[in-house]
Amino acid sequence: MLEGLTGLGVDLAKTASSSDIIYDALRDGIISGQIKAGESLRQEHVAKLFNVSRIPVREALNRLEAQGLVQSLRYKGYVVSLLSPADVEEIYEVRATLEPMVIEKSVAMMTPETLEEARRYCELFSSETDSSKWGEWNRLFHGALYKDAKRPFHLKLIGEAIDRVDSYIRAQLVLTNGMEKARKEHLEILAACVEGDGELAGKRTRKHILGSYKVLRKYLDNQ
Amino acid sequence: MLEGLTGLGVDLAKTASSSDIIYDALRDGIISGQIKAGESLRQEHVAKLFNVSRIPVREALNRLEAQGLVQSLRYKGYVVSLLSPADVEEIYEVRATLEPMVIEKSVAMMTPETLEEARRYCELFSSETDSSKWGEWNRLFHGALYKDAKRPFHLKLIGEAIDRVDSYIRAQLVLTNGMEKARKEHLEILAACVEGDGELAGKRTRKHILGSYKVLRKYLDNQ
């Protein structure tokens, strides 16, 4: 009986379609900042890039639009969303609200395995010399600390929020020397989780998010 | 110079495509409860219903999937998302967090026109005898009270949250005699806004949401 495997989290029923692959690639490009805000994405161009027709490209762009990462103007193409300063502030506001809630719930149910995983990502983040990978480790660290909350909807919204400002997060780490501060704050958040103090972990997470926003804001203002 | 009109909120650059129309129709059907959770949506079937090919249908379904209203299993079709009791609770949690924040910010900037608009929807909700329209007025009332916050991202997330549980909200109003309570609470929320007391409006909104969840929960448990 192989059906028993279905419950193990292995998604047997779904393999990646072209449209899935293109979606992932474009999303990666946008959130990493390789594809810059304001850049326009022509269906034909993307299609040739991946050696496919425009159909799966359109489907990928549609999904990106539903998530807000690109905007479509009929007969004018898709454009990578450009955030106003107010947009950025608002998204950080949402993060500073939801993420502390989730980590607090998560700490209450946190397993030793999760703590170990978080510690590993924290260490990888701290010791990483390739700055292009900081954003990734940072996200995996926080994600690990949120998962035991078993709040898929919160995580979906947080994920959407982070996607939108991820390129800013990376820029903030790289361009403003945010690493040292982030390293220290990660250790403090992790410590609160080890202690089992969810409320403290939440408070520190909120401070971490708002603090990094302030640094980012100052940097953007001086541009 | 016609370009000046662009800023008036008239979306000159975009008219509705087939895929837009189908998206709206399916979304309406799902959030109103006419298309029930668990029901499967076959591309061919929907296409015939709207006299179009499967292409625009697929694009509409893709967008609904990105929003979480349907789920796709490759080669197995699209299914209207089914919420577990935990999912419903979680979504109400998010609403109870974000909506008070937004109304509080909104009250601080609220115009007399907005108050008038909200009063009108409040009245329409209270006096409506056709129960199938309660959900619509309810949503318009709350939406009016949120709009002056100028928080598009918050509103997007709140909209997604409400979309997912909208059929439950309607059921709660119709099946549990929630109308009387809702009518009273709407007046109280509106009164706080008229007074300019954002914090109070927020507290009442939170209580309104959590209270309606409790009623819904009790109803669902007795099924």
Next chain:
DNA sequence: ATAACGTAGATTGTATACAATATTCAATAT
């Protein structure tokens, strides 16, 4: 009778093709 296998039918995912609409730029008028 039960289980494994294989074929027919159904459904999806994508390529190609075409029609509708928008954009561009040269030609004309003011």
Next chain:
DNA sequence: ATATTGAATATTGTATACAATCTACGTTAT
């Protein structure tokens, strides 16, 4: 010179067509 018009080009949105994959059901073997 500037503004306006119109045809050529480009781009999008959708229909049709086909290949890949899955499902259902009957056949065969045990």
